[in-house]
Amino acid sequence: MTSNDELNRPISRRRALARLTAGALGTAVAGRGLAESLADVPPRGLGNPLSGNSERSQFVHLSRIPEAAPGVRNVDPSDAINSKTPLDKLVGAITPTDLHYERSHAGVPDLNPAQHRLLIHGEVGNPLVLTLDDLVAMPSVSRIHFIECTGNGWENWKNADETLTVQNTHGLVSTNEWTGVPLRHLIDLVHKQTGSNWMLAEGGDGAGVDRSIPLTDEILDDAFVAYGQNGEPLRPAHGFPMRLIMPGYEGNLHIKWLRRLKFGNQPWMTRWETDRYTQLLKDGKARQFQLRMETNSVITSPSGMMEIRPGYNRITGLAWSGHGKIAKVEVSTDAGLTWATAELNSPPLRKAQTRFQMDWVWSGQPARIVSRATDEKGNVQPDRKTFIDQVGTNALFHYNAQQTWSIDSAGRVRNALA
């Protein structure tokens, strides 16, 4: 029997239920529920030839979603400014490299490392020009960190489109392992002058995206210039051949295609720290240099546009904080009236996403599920009302309010504000 014949057979009620419950991963994997009896499982056979690069299974469908602006999807790729990670279809805490979210400001340059240079200069005693080979020859660190676009969550500021998935609402955050040279090492090489407490980092993209970075002790301890991503050279979309990693801070500070570091005694007030990536408050003033990404979490399953059935359901999601490790994630299934502590799937890492899970038996009555993260510094992710009361709805960036998914009596999961 061919798979087409199989698909055309009438679907039994049991099999239909099996499809519905596929829930968490089911949406990433096609063709489940087609082998009711072990007799239906195809016989073993010789597989395909081995290859230089392993591809995903033909039954697995994973893709980012490019956008041209908040909520503007199905766009010509040349108009896209970001591409969101399919959080609803991933497991664990590490994002596959090709699915790491992307935000680029002038396309994706594919730079030849033989012609790429990093200039380090300004208020230093020993300005240097470095190549990729130079960086690779230096002492390195490997760290697992999340990177989050400051615009993550930007579709829920003013109102909720109930058809949004978690990929739409929260797909601008990802976690990878990054390898590179500590900023302190580079600073020592160029003999930075005392009192030179700001660093301009500039990219080699068409926009020459540049940010002024305050050299606090924490940033000096954590920042590094990366050339490795999940064990391989950076992908062009993520800054090949080298990028800045600023653990816990705004995604746009992790300057991609890094080509210049300049030291000075004051910020440069670039377009990206004045016109953009500043948060307009209710009184018309804007917060500036609000660089740290706040304590956050989201339930990735069940989440927007999934369907569940009464009975056992496992709630799972991701939590992260720019302040440090996640200490606790709580889950509510009654819109925040009562909370239960979720299990963390693995030991939390500093400034990295942590997966959480919780068993849940759904009664079949309408429900609202929501998660709330607490980090090791005691910061608690705010509920949406408290957050909006404080910030207003114009900030556009740094949205970290709790995410509520509503579930109706038919088991349909939808985006909701609460």
Add this chain to the structure above:
Amino acid sequence: MLSHSAKGLGILLAVLLAPVTHASDIGRPASPEEVKLWDIDVRPDGAGLPRGRGTVRQGKQLYTVNCEACHGASGEGGIKDRLVGGQGSLVTSKPIKTIGSYWPYATTLFDYIRRAMPYTAPGTLSNDNVYALVAYLLNLNGIVPANATLDQNSLPKVTMPNRDGFVPDSVFRLD
């Protein structure tokens, strides 16, 4: 002519003065000439602004050729950002952020246009042309008069309407 001992001393000094960490052998010194080629950033105090000048009238012509397709005939916006107007909108539910309503420093405009515009051909405008475009965009926003000429001395003196609209996070005030 140096004696053997003087030569020996020279070699010894060279060894002693050489950087001690092997890592210093990595990379090469940046010469002042090549740094100039890349040192394009501009600060609010005018540091980094190049020589050159441009007028509102010149900027209007340049805008039509280089900017209008994306930003509209008079900066009203199109497929890309609106550049003009919006003053008074920042406290409403639909804030309009433009050069005139939001940008705190005129120097940022020079820096950004020079490094990033036009979108498909960044870095192709001369310094004179960038000064002219800045002059035109500031004039469209009612910030400089129609007969204005901008250069490295006058640009940092331009006060933007939203200059005091920003509150930096205190943790990052390092000065």
